Amino acid sequence: MSIVEVDKVSKHYGTVAALENVSLSFADGEFFGLLGPSGSGKTTLLRSIAGFVEPDQGDIRIDGAPVRDTPVHRRDIGMVFQNYALFPHLSVFDNVAFGLSVRGAPRREIAAQVAAMLDLVRLGGLQERRPRELSGGQQQRVALARALITRPRVLLLDEPLGALDKRLRQEMQIELKQIQREVGITTVFVTHDQEEALTLSDRIAIFNEGRVVQVGQPNEVYERPATAFAAAFLGDANFFTGRAGSPNGTGSLGAGAPRRVLLADGDAILTTSPLPADGEPVRLAVRPEKFEIYRSGAGPAAGDAMNRLSGRVLQAIYSGSSITYKVDVRGQEVTVFEQNRSAQPFPPGEAVDLVWAPRHSVPVEP
Amino acid sequence: MRIEQRRRFAILGLTAPTYLWLALTIFLPLSVMLYFSFLTVAPIGNREPALTFAQYGAFLDKEFYRFLTWRSVMMGVHVTLGCVLIGYPAALILAHHVPNRWREALFLLIVLPFWSNALVRIFSWTMVLRENGLIDRGLQAIFPDAPSVGILFTYPAIIVGLVHSYLPYMILTCYISLQAIDRSLIEAARSLGASNLAIFRRVLLPLSLPGLLAGMVLVFVPVIGSFMEPRILGGLEGVTLGTVIEDQFTAVFNWPLGAALSFILLAIVLTILAAAYPLLRRNLQPF
Numbered sequence: 001m002s003i004v005e006v007d008k009v010s011k012h013y014g015t016v017a018a019l020e021n022v023s024l025s026f027a028d029g030e031f032f033g034l035l036g037p038s039g040s041g042k043t044t045l046l047r048s049i050a051g052f053v054e055p056d057q058g059d060i061r062i063d064g065a066p067v068r069d070t071p072v073h074r075r076d077i078g079m080v081f082q083n084y085a086l087f088p089h090l091s092v093f094d095n096v097a098f099g100l101s102v103r104g105a106p107r108r109e110i111a112a113q114v115a116a117m118l119d120l121v122r123l124g125g126l127q128e129r130r131p132r133e134l135s136g137g138q139q140q141r142v143a144l145a146r147a148l149i150t151r152p153r154v155l156l157l158d159e160p161l162g163a164l165d166k167r168l169r170q171e172m173q174i175e176l177k178q179i180q181r182e183v184g185i186t187t188v189f190v191t192h193d194q195e196e197a198l199t200l201s202d203r204i205a206i207f208n209e210g211r212v213v214q215v216g217q218p219n220e221v222y223e224r225p226a227t228a229f230a231a232a233f234l235g236d237a238n239f240f241t242g243r244a245g246s247p248n249g250t251g252s253l254g255a256g257a258p259r260r261v262l263l264a265d266g267d268a269i270l271t272t273s274p275l276p277a278d279g280e281p282v283r284l285a286v287r288p289e290k291f292e293i294y295r296s297g298a299g300p301a302a303g304d305a306m307n308r309l310s311g312r313v314l315q316a317i318y319s320g321s322s323i324t325y326k327v328d329v330r331g332q333e334v335t336v337f338e339q340n341r342s343a344q345p346f347p348p349g350e351a352v353d354l355v356w357a358p359r360h361s362v363p364v365e366p
Numbered sequence: 367m368r369i370e371q372r373r374r375f376a377i378l379g380l381t382a383p384t385y386l387w388l389a390l391t392i393f394l395p396l397s398v399m400l401y402f403s404f405l406t407v408a409p410i411g412n413r414e415p416a417l418t419f420a421q422y423g424a425f426l427d428k429e430f431y432r433f434l435t436w437r438s439v440m441m442g443v444h445v446t447l448g449c450v451l452i453g454y455p456a457a458l459i460l461a462h463h464v465p466n467r468w469r470e471a472l473f474l475l476i477v478l479p480f481w482s483n484a485l486v487r488i489f490s491w492t493m494v495l496r497e498n499g500l501i502d503r504g505l506q507a508i509f510p511d512a513p514s515v516g517i518l519f520t521y522p523a524i525i526v527g528l529v530h531s532y533l534p535y536m537i538l539t540c541y542i543s544l545q546a547i548d549r550s551l552i553e554a555a556r557s558l559g560a561s562n563l564a565i566f567r568r569v570l571l572p573l574s575l576p577g578l579l580a581g582m583v584l585v586f587v588p589v590i591g592s593f594m595e596p597r598i599l600g601g602l603e604g605v606t607l608g609t610v611i612e613d614q615f616t617a618v619f620n621w622p623l624g625a626a627l628s629f630i631l632l633a634i635v636l637t638i639l640a641a642a643y644p645l646l647r648r649n650l651q652p653f
Binding site: 052072079081086087089099101102150 | 555
């Protein structure tokens with residue numbers, strides 16, 4: 001249980017920057033997700049914390065002490081690898097006992113602790129099995145138990161659930177979170193699965209091209225993406241570009257009231273977020289599920305309270321509980337995500353209106 | 367049922383040529399030799415052979431043969447040990463510490479001895495090891511008063527030559543099992559607090575034991591019967607069971623005795639392998 005600080009860390013491979021001046025701080029007991037596409041630097045950061053990668057610049061501190069000169073095996077970390085990296089020649093018991101055994105713990109103590117740890121990850125009774133005799137989920141738990149048994153200061157997870165199928169992954173997400181809560185250990189995990197990041201993390205950092213794009217709680221990052229990349233990587237997003245509108249347009253625009261973004265063809269989109277000065281270019285992101293879709297002319301009227309754009313359905317993708325529409329709005333394809341409440345989805349070609357609240361139009365950096 | 371039957375036929379048909387070939391090239395000559403070993407004289411020309419156990423009796427009667435057998439076995443042990451001590455670390459470095467682009471070139475260097483004629487290779491060792499040879503001259507170039515370290519025609523010279531000949535087998539078998547070890551296993555061990563020594567003892571060595579054992583068998587078995595290196599590099603020290611057997615066939619023309627000694631050697635090798643079988647069986651299986 002520790003505080004981990006990453007202070008202006010850079011790492012270059014040749015001319016490629018794997019990490020570029022990254023600073024992050026992980027609070028005691030926090031479950032922190034590093035999210036980004038492959039090659040974005042998230043794994044390099046994890047491996048730097050572990051000690052497998054030595055940063056070119058910057059410091060990593062655990063509980064205030066720089067770990068630059070501490071080799072991996074003295075850093076007191078626990079790590080779960082993407083492929084679990086269980087020792088194939090050792091039983092489940094010996095795999096879990098490994099960390100205590102290399103520290104020279106007495107045999108009786110090892111036995112007691114391994115038994116307790118296997119109970120924690122619900123693997124009691126499988127002690128004698130070899131890793132290849134276990135299912136993917138069971139192997140995952142052995143890897144977790146093995147990493148936790150030394151009571152490390154930080155737990156590092158590298159795509160911990162990446163090798164599991166979807167259903168098992170969802171089960172393990174809940175279990176992983178429970179175990180982490182129970183043990184209370186500061187945990188940093190790497191994933192490229194946005195849903196996993198949102199589900200598990202107390203806070204998320206989004207990486208792109210070696211830099212941290214945004215840090216925040218899952219709902220902050222999802223609802224208020226800072227950049228177009230963050231908006232598009234974490235979930236889906238539709239973008240509208242225009243210019244910050246003048247306040248003397250139609251409608252009452254007092255303090256705190258929505259402001260207007262003028263699109264190229266005279267339409268306007270309202271947003272409650274702060275905008276740059278009038279006339280400056282603005283890019284707005286709108287999540288597909290924030291739209292409501294109505295037959296043309298139906299639904300609430302446009303005005304200060306609501307945005308309304310008309311379009312034509314290009315495609316309706318039916319997937320049981322939900323329907324995804326591709327809608328042509330002024331020549332732009334917009335993705336709309338609807339809960340399946342209506343009995344009959346709109347057919348392609350149907351004229352529709354998209355309606356959404358101004359607070360869901362979020363200006364993002366391009 | 368019918369599919370099962372057809373599959374069995376197919377397997378038989380596909381493997382039959384191999385078995386036939388093995389029978390022709392190994393089993394048949396060996397049977398002939400086994401027959402010879404029970405004869406009084408080789409049935410060549412118009413000599414009249416008779417059946418006898420005399421050849422095997424000679425081995426038991428003469429202290430000389432038992433001494434040579436012991437020397438051959440010890441030679442096998444020493445050469446195997448030498449190959450392990452040099453070959454395993456070499457394979458370890460090659461598998462885990464050499465960048466990919468260098469690996470091929472180094473492999474070429476390791477396999478190079480295989481490409482040269484064995485006789486040429488052994489004779490070049492005589493140039494190196496003899497008194498006033500390459501080693502001596504190199505040493506004297508640095509220390510003019512250095513005494514000779516020429517070891518040609520001694521037991522160590524045989525070991526040097528044999529280790530050189532059989533080292534590639536050891537390196538290759540060890541390399542194959544070492545390079546198959548996932549790097550993340552080493553990282554996992556390290557993250558769990560294991561030092562380099564602990565990683566070697568608890569992860570690398572157990573996981574590469576199959577290759578190490580295979581290499582040991584591969585070196586030990588042919589070395590026991592070797593005769594070229596002992597004869598050329600060993601001088602008077604170089605009389606082994608292998609050279610005696612060779613003499614029986616090429617110089618003395620006592621084929622029955624040579625055959626009998628060969629089968630005794632074969633029996634010794636099989637006995638040693640049988641004794642080591644539990645160890646081999648446990649460790650040659652994949653995990």
